[in-house]
Amino acid sequence: xxxxxxxxxxxxxxxxxxxxxxxxxxxxxxxxxxxxxxxxxxxxxxxxxxxxxxxxxxxxxxxxxxxxxxxxxxxxxxxxxxxxxxxxxxxxxxxxxxxxxxxxxxxxxxxxxxxxxxxxxxxxxxxxxxxxxxxxxxxxxxxxxxxxxxxxxxxxxxxxxxxxxxxxxxxxxxxxxxxxxxxxxxxxxxxxxxxxxxxxx
Numbered sequence: 001x002x003x004x005x006x007x008x009x010x011x012x013x014x015x016x017x018x019x020x021x022x023x024x025x026x027x028x029x030x031x032x033x034x035x036x037x038x039x040x041x042x043x044x045x046x047x048x049x050x051x052x053x054x055x056x057x058x059x060x061x062x063x064x065x066x067x068x069x070x071x072x073x074x075x076x077x078x079x080x081x082x083x084x085x086x087x088x089x090x091x092x093x094x095x096x097x098x099x100x101x102x103x104x105x106x107x108x109x110x111x112x113x114x115x116x117x118x119x120x121x122x123x124x125x126x127x128x129x130x131x132x133x134x135x136x137x138x139x140x141x142x143x144x145x146x147x148x149x150x151x152x153x154x155x156x157x158x159x160x161x162x163x164x165x166x167x168x169x170x171x172x173x174x175x176x177x178x179x180x181x182x183x184x185x186x187x188x189x190x191x192x193x194x195x196x197x198x199x200x201x
Contacts, residue, residue, distance in 0.1 A: 007201075011129040012083070014199060018126025019084045019134070023091035025118030028099055030054075032112035035174020036166070037119060038159035038181055039136055045169025055093030059085065062135035069133075073142035078132025085135055112176050120184040124191025128201060137188075152185030159184070 003011075029037045036044050039061070046057040062085045069076050101108050127137050136158070144154045159181040167173050195201070 010199065011080070011131050011201060014129045014195070014201070015080045015083055015126045015131060016087055018122045018124070018129070019087040020091055020122070021125060022119050022122025022134075023088050024095050025115045025120070025122055027054075027092055027095040027115070029112045029115030029119060029176050029180070031096070031099055032101060032108045032115065032176065034109065034112050034176040035172045037116055037176055038184070039162050041166030041171035041173060041177055042162045042169070043166070043171070045166040045171035048170040053093055054096060055089045058092055059089045062089070065135040065139045069135075069138035069142045073146050076133050076138040076142045076145075080126065080129055080131030081133060081135065081138055084126055084132075088134065109175070113179065116176065116180050116183055117187060119180075120187035121191045123184070124188040125195050127188065128192045128195035128199070130201065151189050155185035155188065156181055 026037050026040055030040045030044075035041065039058075040054070042061060043054050043057040046052065046060060047054050050057075052060070066077065066081060066085075099111075101111060123134065123137060127133055127141070132138065133141050140151060140155050140158060143149065143158075144151045163171075163173060163177055163181070
């Protein structure tokens with residue numbers, strides 16, 4: 001099926017919006033003081049170990065994941081994979097120092113929860129465009145699709161693996177990490193379904 005120019009533009013816009021929302025959410029959660037959202041723990045570890053920015057650490061991880069997905073199930077890789085990663089990594093560094101937090105722990109906890117939900121929603125939005133997944137989603141969906149596994153189950157297992165490696169490298173584990181493992185998979189799966197229906201894609 002050949003897409004029209006309008007469909008291409010619509011999907012590209014969806015990917016960019018999803019990438020920005022996901023990056024904003026992940027940084028909002030990351031700097032709230034409750035540890036990193038799952039993949040961010042790995043970025044923190046790489047950042048501390050190799051003295052690179054969080055955005056650059058996310059790019060390094062992405063290249064490794066995209067390479068795996070390319071050889072395992074290259075149908076997951078498309079223009080959206082590259083576009084997402086460029087926008088996402090840029091925005092992670094862009095948003096890193098703009099968030100404002102409270103002196104009250106409970107307020108920061110709510111901000112962190114909002115960040116996790118926004119991250120998962122953003123992920124689901126751009127994944128729904130089906131122009132290739134973001135790096136982590138390419139890995140997640142390639143394993144799920146090829147083996148007939150549920151996306152949320154694969155995501156939870158991968159999250160645990162990323163956190164363990166991240167902590168070993170010096171990343172910070174905390175409440176944010178646990179909540180991301182529990183919430184991100186179901187929210188992503190729900191958002192993908194809703195986004196496809198709303199935008200008719």
